[in-house]
Amino acid sequence: MDNSPASWAPAPAVLAVAWLITALASVGTITTAVGGDPRGAILFGLVTLVAGAFALHSTLVRPRLSADSRGIRAKTLTGSVLLPWGITRVRLRTTRRLGRDGVTLEIEAEDRLLVFGRMDLGEDPRDVLDVLSALRAG
Structure with missing residues (x-):
C-alpha cells in the first residue's frame, strides 16, 4: 500500500x-x-x-476520520485534530449488546480517546484498522 x-x-x-x-x-x-x-x-x-x-x-464532520503518512485527523463539531502517529494507539474494541457483537475503532492519544463505529466510518472498523496500520508502517 x-x-x-x-x-x-x-x-x-x-x-x-x-x-x-x-x-x-x-x-x-x-x-x-x-x-x-x-x-x-x-x-x-x-x-x-x-x-x-x-x-x-x-x-x-465529513470526512469523520482521515489518515496519511503524518498521522490521523479526526473531525468533530469543534474542529479537527491531527494526531501524529508517534503519540497514537489504535485498537479495536468488541462489545456484546442485545446478543450482537459491536466493533468500534478506538484511537487514543495522550489525554484524548476517540471512538468510531461503523456508522461514523461508513465501513467496518476492522477494515479501517487495516488501512491505518498500513499507513502507519509505510
Whole structure:
C-alpha cells in the first residue's frame, strides 16, 4: 500500500435518508399542528429534531476520520485534530449488546480517546484498522 491519504465518513446513502426523514417529519409536524393534533405535532417535532441533528452532524464532520503518512485527523463539531502517529494507539474494541457483537475503532492519544463505529466510518472498523496500520508502517 502507498502513503496516499485515506478518509472515512458516514455513507452518502445514510446521509440522504437522514435528510429525507428530516424533511418528511417536518412536513408531518406542520400537517399535524395545522390539523389540530398537538400530541402528533410534538411527536413529529421530536423525530424532526433527532433526524435533523444526526443529518446535520454527519454533513458537517465529513470526512469523520482521515489518515496519511503524518498521522490521523479526526473531525468533530469543534474542529479537527491531527494526531501524529508517534503519540497514537489504535485498537479495536468488541462489545456484546442485545446478543450482537459491536466493533468500534478506538484511537487514543495522550489525554484524548476517540471512538468510531461503523456508522461514523461508513465501513467496518476492522477494515479501517487495516488501512491505518498500513499507513502507519509505510
